[in-house]
Amino acid sequence: MPETTKQLEMIHQALEAGRDQEAASLLEAVKQKISQLRPTHRAEFYLLEGQLYKNQGQWKLAHESFNQLYNAGFRRDEPYNQTQALQEIGELYCLQGRIEESIASYRKALRVLNSQMTGYHSKLSCNYLGQGNCFMQAGDQDTAIMYYQLAKTYASSDKNLALEAQAFLALAEAYGKLGKTRETLRYTRSALTAFKKAGMGKEAQAAESQLQALEASC
Numbered sequence: 001m002p003e004t005t006k007q008l009e010m011i012h013q014a015l016e017a018g019r020d021q022e023a024a025s026l027l028e029a030v031k032q033k034i035s036q037l038r039p040t041h042r043a044e045f046y047l048l049e050g051q052l053y054k055n056q057g058q059w060k061l062a063h064e065s066f067n068q069l070y071n072a073g074f075r076r077d078e079p080y081n082q083t084q085a086l087q088e089i090g091e092l093y094c095l096q097g098r099i100e101e102s103i104a105s106y107r108k109a110l111r112v113l114n115s116q117m118t119g120y121h122s123k124l125s126c127n128y129l130g131q132g133n134c135f136m137q138a139g140d141q142d143t144a145i146m147y148y149q150l151a152k153t154y155a156s157s158d159k160n161l162a163l164e165a166q167a168f169l170a171l172a173e174a175y176g177k178l179g180k181t182r183e184t185l186r187y188t189r190s191a192l193t194a195f196k197k198a199g200m201g202k203e204a205q206a207a208e209s210q211l212q213a214l215e216a217s218c
Contacts, residue, residue: 003194004030004041014095015055022030043072043081050088054095062092067104082112083123087130102134125154132170139201141174148174168206186215 011065014023027049034042037139048067066088073081086109093102106127113123132147148170155163168191175183188211 004033008041008044008048015048015051020052020055023048039072039076043069043078046072047084047088054092055087059092059096060100063089066092079112079114080117083109083117087111087127090130090134094130094137097137099134100209101136103131106131106134119158119160120158121154121158122163124193125151125158125160125167128154129163129167129170132174136174136177141177145171145174161194161198162200165191165198165200165203165207168194172210181214181218185211185218188214 007026011023011026011030014026016021027045030037030045031049034045035186037045046065046069049068050062053059053062054108059070060066066085067090070082070085073079073085086105090105090109093099093105107126110124113120113127117123128147128151132144132151135141135147148167152164152167152171155161155167168187172184172187172191175187189209192204192207192211195207
């Protein structure tokens with residue numbers, strides 16, 4: 001179904017650009033033929049639908065969509081979809097301040113992860129980044145730093161510059177909360193370099209502004 005593939009890609013692009021209304025309209029069009037979709041397309045639909053609801057703060061609906069994604073992966077014995085769903089649910093709980101449930105979901109995802117999966121280290125990096133965010137929200141910067149370091153290591157192992165940059169930025173924030181200026185500056189500079197290498201202009205610009213503000217305050 002090349003038309004469906006194109007529609008799903010358009011939804012992904014709309015969500016990435018923050019055009020939620022456009023994404024919602026496109027999702028509704030795909031939903032009309034959900035029963036006719038191939039399992040892979042159906043799984044991607046549930047993922048995108050859940051991400052839209054998450055952006056809108058509709059936690060219950062987002063959870064339902066991610067559960068659909070998890071169940072689709074479970075029925076077909078696809079660890080990729082199960083892992084993705086569990087990590088999305090983990091982020092969802094974290095956004096709601098439900099830290100224990102969030103960490104439990106991330107750790108369940110770790111048990112599902114398979115070392116033979118494509119991008120295994122990047123998936124580990126995403127997971128540890130998510131767990132670090134939970135501990136940051138709970139005010140435990142030291143534990144957050146431990147997880148962010150793991151996220152950085154696995155992102156570097158896969159040469160995933162985008163994830164590596166996110167880990168650097170997270171480390172800068174954690175050290176900033178601890179009042180450690182030298183480390184905050186170092187990791188912000190590292191994030192800026194990684195964003196530039198990854199061709200992520202918008203993120204690089206934000207990191208550069210953050211770095212300038214830090215340097216000005218020193």
